[in-house]
Amino acid sequence: MKLPFTTYDVFTNRRFGGNPLAIVEEADALSTAQMQAIAREFNLSETIFVRRPQQEGNTASVRIFFPTAEIPFAGHPTIGCAIHLAQKKYKPGCSFETEIRLEEVAGLVPVKVSRIGDVPRAQFTAPVVPFAVDLPLPSREVAAQALGIDAAEVGFGGHGIGLFQGGPRFLYVPLASREALARARPLEPQWSAMLRPLGCQMAYVYVSGGDDAATLYRGRMFAPETGTFEDPATGSATAILAAQLLASDALGDGTHRWQLEQGYEMGRPSDLWLEADVAGAKLTAVRVAGQAVQIAAGVLELGRGHGNGRLRPGEGHAPMKTILLIAHFIAIATGTGMSIANYINIRIAAGEQGERRAALAFLRRVLARIADVVILAIWITGIGLWLNLPSAEGPNVWFVVKLGFVILLTLCHGLARMTAGRMARSGDQSLYPRLELLVSGVWMSALAAIILAVLAFES
Secondary structure, rough: OEEEEEEEOOOOOOOOOOEEEEEEEOOOOOHHHHHHHHHHHHOOOOEEEEEEOOOOOOOOOEEEEOOEEEEEHHHHHHHHHHHEEEHOOOOOOEEEEEEEEEEEEEEEEEEEEEEEOOOOEEEOOOOOOOOEEOOOOOOOOHHHHHHHHHHEOOOOOOOOOOEEEEEEEEEEEEEEOOOHHHHHOOOHHHHHHHHHHHOEEEEOOOOOOOOOHHHHHHEEEHHHHHEEEEOOOOOHHHHHHHHHHHHHHOOOEEEEEEEEEEOOOOOEEEEEEEEEEEEEEEEEEEEEEEEEEEEEEEEEEEOOOOOOOOOOOOOOOOHHHHHHHHHHHHHHHHHHHHHHHHHHHHHHHHHOOOOHHHHHHHHOOOOOOOOHHHHHHHHHHHHHHHHHOOOEEEEEEEHHHHHHHHHHHHHHHHHHHHHHHHHHHHOOOHHHHHHHHHHHHHHHHHHHHHHHHHHHOOO
């Protein structure tokens, strides 16, 4: 299996800044375990997998993975993927404005994408309006110990520690100075002891101001338990930051906009734009915008046996592959054997006499018994393969179609056995055309099963 992939730097207008992202397309046939293995191979903060949309009118269905786990929504994969899909629709250098609709686990995410000049820009609407999580918050002293700074450096103005969620869950820790922000880093075991009671793996620390005069806040996002010690740019944390800012500042009704910086301390400068609608002192909508530039493109070559977890028919480690090959040879042998047995039935019905008739009848009985055993073996093997399907993905189309032909083979064999028994008991040769039709059905079923087996192994 070969899958196209592209990498982007997101929330930046220059290469080797921002947050790297891998986009894997044509991922419909991948299991959850395979996606996780590919994300671990790229080892970027997130990898997004693009599939056909489930609802007409949407652009694509996507799934997003950390190197260690799947997440329902993330900002920089949404921005990067939307820009990539939009640019595929238009010629290079052409200006455009369009909407990309992504079906994410957290919900439908509409993204406005435009390109004026060389660098495109995208703005998504968060699928979940962020909200406060009602749990006891860590004290300034606890947060300071977890970040390796002084307690006096935690908080500024009306900004205090907050816990908010909008898909993912983040702990927000405001710091008093950029010097404290530069020194902050997760320290164990204090870090895990702080986050674990909150049901949270990620914390966003931020200060007022930035390098650009228009920047209102600069942040850093730490998530060592997800496989990303520090994230250069976090769209979801930026979106949910709107709830923290609403709780910290007196925001009136209307639309509020902020320019943000992230990743500067780790040498991956990223620029993000946050926009929030407030009505009645409550958030009603949140939007995040950013730019992205393409870095690389290529093809993933996935051999059989990639990924972890349970296996899909046609793929897997050597023992499962051997079982599959044996099962297909058994299907071929069974179809051929049953066809020979039914041909013998026809010859007997056509009037073979004496020792030749007795020999043919004995051979027919032997072949029929072998067919009984082989069909039972096919069903046992099939059940074993079914149990080895990925639980989240279900059977693939070739497996279902082949199962249908195995059922047809079984029915043909059963009907042929019953017809042969009636002929033997009654000597009625009028059943000859019916039996000949059954033989043709068995042959066609066997050949179809063989072709499908080959296609399944090649796909």
